[in-house]
Amino acid sequence: MRTTAIAIASLATLMRHAPATYLESTFANYFSTGPVATNSWIREANTTLVLPKTNDPQVGNLALWPGMGTSNGDLIQALAISVAADSDSAEQEEGTLVPAGPGSLVTMHYKFNDTSSKYDQTVSLNGTVVSKLSTTSGHAQGWGTAIECQETECGYVPGHKYINTKITMDVADPDYSQTLATYNATGDxxxxxxxxxxxxxTIVIGATTFAAS
Structure with missing residues (x-):
């Protein structure tokens, strides 16, 4: 069975609901920013992932995500996950899986709520909200995206892109672009x-292959 699923969770939630056997993660191709200036933090971040085809072969748990590390040591992270029928990834997820096909637009929006002091996280699929979550996570210190493979080698992962990315600071950080780090990824x-x-x-993430060494 080939499917891509959308899920949203914070790192704290993932850890609480993770299976007893730890699923080792391997990371590839990234576009990473941060940390912010010492007098600022990220109030809001928004980006849209254009889903690629699923990995080939569709094995392991492949996740594409934009995430924000926080002052509490947490990770605010919505995920688009390629899962096979026998995958263990559902044990790690928060909320209901939502199927989506290649070319679908997955918008991940994170915004600090001054009233609750939480980050409100919203995932929309082709303009329709499919998932919401609010977490107490401190203040976001950076924003980035990467390819993550869990459990076993995920095979070939097609190139893909994020569009209309916007990061809003609490206080202006004029030197933030100097924190940009990339690997097999481009974007201004x-x-x-x-x-x-x-x-x-547009952030363009190159194709990669997770293969046994």
């Missing part, structure tokens, strides 16, 4: 207001 991180908001029109 720019600001038009002195570092209060940062945008990337």
């Amino acid at each position: 991180l720019t600001t038009a207001d002195g570092g209060l908001t940062w945008t990337v029109d």
Whole structure:
């Protein structure tokens, strides 16, 4: 069975619901920013993942995500996960799996709520909200995306892209672009207001292969 599923969770939730046997993760191709200046933090972040085809062969638990590390040591992270019928990944997920096909637009929106002091996390699929979660996570210190493979080698992962990425700071951080680090990924991180908001029109993540060494 070939399917891609959408899930949303914080790292704390994932750890509480993880199976007793730890599923080792391997990471590849990333676009990473942060940490922020010492007097600032990320109030809001929004991006849209254009889903690629599933990995081939569809083995392991393959996750594509944008995440934000926080001052509490947590990770705010919505995930698009490629899962096979016999995968263990459901034991780690928070909420109901939502199927999606290649070319679908998955928008991940994280926003700090001043009233609750939590990050409200919303995932939309082709413009329709499919998942919400609010977490007490401190203040976000950076934003980035990567390819993650769990459990076993995930095979070939097609290239893909994120569009309309916007990161909004609490206080302007004019030097934030200097924190950008990439591996087999491209995208121009720019600001038009002195570092209060940062945008990337398109982040292109190259294809990769997770194979036994």
